[in-house]
Amino acid sequence: GITRHYKFNIELTNVTRLCHTKSMVTVNGKFPGPRVVAREGDRLVVKVVNHVPNNISIHWHGIRQLQSGWADGPAYITQCPIQTNQTYVYNFTITGQRGTLFWHAHLSWLRASVYGPLIILPKRNVSYPFAKPHKEVTIMLGEWFNADTEAVISQALQTGGGPNVSEAYTFNGLPGPLYNCSENNTYKLKVKPGKTYLLRLINAALNDDLFFSIANHTFTVVEVDATYAKPFETNLLVITAGQTTNVLLKAKPIAPNASFYMLARPYFTGQGTFDNTTVAGILEYETSSNSTAFKPTLPPINATNVVANFTRRLRSLANSRFPVNVPQTADKKFFFTVGLGNSPCPKNQTCQGPNGTKFSASVNNISMALPSSALLQSYFFKKSNGVYTSDFPSFPLHPFNYTGTPPNNTLVANGTKLVVVPFNTSVEVVMQGTRIFGAESHPLHLHGFNFYVVGEGFGNFDPNNDPKNFNLVDPVERNTVGVPTAGWVAIRFHADNPGVWFMHCHFDVHLSWGLRMAWIVLDGTLPSQKLPPPPSDLPKC
Numbered sequence: 001g002i003t004r005h006y007k008f009n010i011e012l013t014n015v016t017r018l019c020h021t022k023s024m025v026t027v028n029g030k031f032p033g034p035r036v037v038a039r040e041g042d043r044l045v046v047k048v049v050n051h052v053p054n055n056i057s058i059h060w061h062g063i064r065q066l067q068s069g070w071a072d073g074p075a076y077i078t079q080c081p082i083q084t085n086q087t088y089v090y091n092f093t094i095t096g097q098r099g100t101l102f103w104h105a106h107l108s109w110l111r112a113s114v115y116g117p118l119i120i121l122p123k124r125n126v127s128y129p130f131a132k133p134h135k136e137v138t139i140m141l142g143e144w145f146n147a148d149t150e151a152v153i154s155q156a157l158q159t160g161g162g163p164n165v166s167e168a169y170t171f172n173g174l175p176g177p178l179y180n181c182s183e184n185n186t187y188k189l190k191v192k193p194g195k196t197y198l199l200r201l202i203n204a205a206l207n208d209d210l211f212f213s214i215a216n217h218t219f220t221v222v223e224v225d226a227t228y229a230k231p232f233e234t235n236l237l238v239i240t241a242g243q244t245t246n247v248l249l250k251a252k253p254i255a256p257n258a259s260f261y262m263l264a265r266p267y268f269t270g271q272g273t274f275d276n277t278t279v280a281g282i283l284e285y286e287t288s289s290n291s292t293a294f295k296p297t298l299p300p301i302n303a304t305n306v307v308a309n310f311t312r313r314l315r316s317l318a319n320s321r322f323p324v325n326v327p328q329t330a331d332k333k334f335f336f337t338v339g340l341g342n343s344p345c346p347k348n349q350t351c352q353g354p355n356g357t358k359f360s361a362s363v364n365n366i367s368m369a370l371p372s373s374a375l376l377q378s379y380f381f382k383k384s385n386g387v388y389t390s391d392f393p394s395f396p397l398h399p400f401n402y403t404g405t406p407p408n409n410t411l412v413a414n415g416t417k418l419v420v421v422p423f424n425t426s427v428e429v430v431m432q433g434t435r436i437f438g439a440e441s442h443p444l445h446l447h448g449f450n451f452y453v454v455g456e457g458f459g460n461f462d463p464n465n466d467p468k469n470f471n472l473v474d475p476v477e478r479n480t481v482g483v484p485t486a487g488w489v490a491i492r493f494h495a496d497n498p499g500v501w502f503m504h505c506h507f508d509v510h511l512s513w514g515l516r517m518a519w520i521v522l523d524g525t526l527p528s529q530k531l532p533p534p535p536s537d538l539p540k541c
């Protein structure tokens with residue numbers, strides 16, 4: 001591989017959408033941010049210089065960071081934030097991965113404007129496991145807030161209430177014609193008849209899983225989260241926040257005299273406080289006159305069965321060129337409840353949660369408090385005292401039984417507790433969605449690893465029977481999975497990457513409320529199994 005250098009200047013830029021202009025934190029003045037391209041085996045060196053008043057850090061979402069945990073990026077987990085006028089160089093090698101990922105800010109809600117594609121091409125002279133497309137197109141799904149997102153979240157956290165929702169969804173930063181004052185901000189894709197296009201779709205929205213469809217066209221799914229999938233045809237995609245999906249789009253053989261809307265709108269089964277609007281883009285054929293415009297029909301917002309039917313079709317490619325490495329047994333088994341709850345309202349505050357409590361979210365009834373220094377440094381330099389404890393419970397504090405009605409005890413504890421596992425442990429985690437406040441889904445993202453989704457179901461996970469049906473042959477491999485509302489998913493992975501690894505809901509609102517935990521994976525015995533010391537420019541808190 002080669003070394004590729006990028007420079008990210010974090011700077012304030014005025015951006016206008018929906019007739020609202022605001023000053024936003026951006027990378028190099030771009031919204032969405034610049035595209036980073038590399039090949040498998042390359043080294044990326046990204047110099048980030050912070051010119052704004054906010055602290056920041058950048059995360060390379062889905063990159064394994066083998067023995068380079070110092071470059072992972074989540075603030076207060078692997079590094080202290082990059083402060084105003086400071087610089088940090090993210091330096092890492094892309095090993096054994098190729099496909100569509102993205103990078104984003106990993107502090108507060110800054111990723112609303114600080115995000116961009118991270119495209120990893122196969123090594124030179126290595127082909128895709130499908131016919132070479134005529135063209136590759138990246139479409140990032142995101143959100144637009146008229147208000148300043150940092151103000152939105154800090155206000156919500158101070159009042160213990162729910163934050164305002166965004167005004168629009170976007171394709172590559174553009175809300176499209178279904179919003180007021182947005183006609184000129186429409187994403188357009190021009191295609192040639194008969195050609196095949198590789199669409200690289202990235203859900204960078206802050207707080208929503210999204211449906212995506214293009215009128216009168218079908219897709220062949222070929223990759224998710226930068227791992228190849230068994231191809232299948234569909235006219236609808238479901239992409240949770242933090243997931244990516246590559247599809248082949250075959251243009252019609254003869255240019256029709258029509259254009260075709262591409263639409264995305266959220267999937268959720270929540271309480272109605274979400275933004276239920278639709279972003280539109282246009283697919284056009286070169287040389288056609290576009291006399292009519294067709295629109296696809298998207299499923300209703302609470303179409304949980306549609307989502308389950310889609311996710312169950314996802315399988316790893318699992319062939320001789322791209323074999324799977326699913327742990328056939330698990331050394332360590334965990335059961336995590338993931339969901340919303342509430343915590344006591346701090347003194348001198350009036351909270352907007354149920355019965356005057358504060359809105360919270362938790363894993364195993366522990367709402368994770370971020371430390372004021374970085375966990376990875378505390379771990380590496382053996383200074384965990386007062387920063388974290390290593391007693392994250394393997395089972396929830398309040399035993400969970402889903403009966404359709406909320407449990408009486410929804411109060412959660414605050415803490416900074418981690419799980420410690422020896423190098424190369426095979427780990428199984430069953431994640432159960434609790435559905436305490438309405439039905440909500442949770443896209444759980446794991447840093448530092450890909451995992452296999454070996455099972456999923458509705459209702460309570462049954463430890464005696466459900467494992468009999470686990471797919472240990474060709475389960476889909478990914479870095480983010482939607483835990484269904486009032487349902488469960490089971491994942492397995494090899495803990496073969498030493499360091500401290502964040503795991504959290506990829507909805508920023510739930511992340512801010514504490515739906516997060518972290519793993520410590522200890523060093524192995526060989527030099528190649530140890531975490532090296534930090535780079536000298538690692539920011540200080």
Ligand code: C2O
Pocket residue numbers: 059061074104106242445447502504506
């Ligand atoms: Cu894409 Cu920890 O996040």
